[in-house]
Amino acid sequence: MVAYQEFVSLSRSLDSEERGSAAHLSALAYLNHVGPADEQAALYAALIGFLDDPSVKVRAALAYGLLHSSEAPRPIMLALLHDSAIIARAVMQYSPVLIDADLIGLIKALDLSMLVAVSQRARLSPRLAAAIVARGHNSVTLRLLRRMDIALGDALLSELATSLAEQAEMRGALLARKDLPAAARLLLVQKVTEALRGARIVKGALPEDRLARVLRDSCDTALTAIGEREAGRAGGGYVAALIGTDRVNTRVLLHAVVTGHVMFFADCLAELAQTPRAKVFTLLENGSRVALNALFSRCGLGEGVRNLLARLVLHARATDLADDAGARHYVVTALTEELIAEHGGVIPEELEEAFAYLSEQNILLARKAARGVMAAFAQDAVTPMALPAGMADQQLALPAA
Known part of the structure; x- marks a missing residue:
């Protein structure tokens, strides 16, 4: 002492x-x-x-x-x-x-090192974080975005997603945040898709038409997956915004069911039909084909699309479309064959988009299912695969150099 x-x-x-x-x-x-x-x-x-x-x-x-x-x-x-x-x-x-009142007035005049110091405080309120972001220093903004303990608020995150969407590092930091609003997340996914489409390494790896299909399928999956996450949130408005901008079409509805995003599918139907969500769920789980057709009719869908979606829902009740690629392949194959048989190989114009989607998915899901089957076979097989008789000793004749 x-x-x-x-x-x-x-x-x-x-x-x-x-x-x-x-x-x-x-x-x-x-x-x-x-x-x-x-x-x-x-x-x-x-x-x-x-x-x-x-x-x-x-x-x-x-x-x-x-x-x-x-x-x-x-x-x-x-x-x-x-x-x-x-x-x-x-x-x-x-x-x-x-407290905030001690710092908020200083932030407008602080240099970069001081701004970094403020951004590293143990606790930051959304108001203080917004004031820091308003200074426009991207390096400091990136620090804040990477701090998951700071609640930045929907308005600020949406604004940042709009203004910084062209910057890859900012997109990554925003997409990593679980509190990013659904509309902002979808916007960033679209920007990522555009960036991938323009990247030389991606363009050189796939033919243009196949790349377009892969990216479109990925965008559809992202759209429905975000909707599945947002499903049931009060006041979210994600589905309403999609419908208001004509983003919900036959392809999206089919994709939602095929990928197992049934909560999003139900939200879309409830919004289109202006029907309580609980009633829509009851019809999807237990409704007859006639009741399903009535629901789809209320959504404004044509007769051919109504029948197709009703068949898809009935198939989906008996299979696990969320995790089983083989089940998805089976359902898509069944729907494709039913359409061809029903219309004698001449697909109506109303169903051309849906048929094209099912054909694309049939190829993708066949590959996924085959990979799963071969992997399981390789694990379980105890003896080498036998070749047909007469092939074991066959020599390959190579042309002279």
């Missing part, structure tokens, strides 16, 4: 190191004091005195002693906040005493 006379000697020393020790000891003594009020007042006065010390080292030692405590005196921390840059940055980043 330091005696009072020794403390006085340290605090009046010509050596800044010794005065710094006295300042740090004063800070610790103030924070841990449990004695009379007049002693607390004397310690407080000593802290105030060190604020006027001409040495940055002394004031820094004072700040270091008080920096992480929520019991530090506000007037002293505010004074240190306007001290030299090295002290102000530390106080701005670490002091829990400071």
